[in-house]
Amino acid sequence: MVKTEHLCVDNFDRKSLGIITKKESRTKSLPALRNPFLNFIREFRKNNTGMKSSEVVSKAAEKWRNMNQSEKSPYCEQAKNAPKRKRRKRTYSRKKRHRRN
Numbered sequence: 001m002v003k004t005e006h007l008c009v010d011n012f013d014r015k016s017l018g019i020i021t022k023k024e025s026r027t028k029s030l031p032a033l034r035n036p037f038l039n040f041i042r043e044f045r046k047n048n049t050g051m052k053s054s055e056v057v058s059k060a061a062e063k064w065r066n067m068n069q070s071e072k073s074p075y076c077e078q079a080k081n082a083p084k085r086k087r088r089k090r091t092y093s094r095k096k097r098h099r100r101n
Contacts, residue, residue: 032082036075040064043075 032039044060051059064072 032078034079034082034084036072036079037064039075039078040072 030042041057041060044063045056048056048059
């Protein structure tokens, strides 16, 4: 009889198996976007946790409007250096229609 105690997932390091938790997936750094305001909102959310998402967006928008160009420049630079996303081509499947004679 083979003992399988040591084969349990709990005994392994979760990261070595490629298993990540929800919290780890949220804290994973995302690439910069081509929109400077969205880059600003990401950082604003990190600094203002515990608020409703609608409150975060409205306060971030208010702060963004009151910022001068030099304060916005780091986010604009991130947007300029962000890679362009490739758009996926849509594939339309055509259903075969039977013609009536």
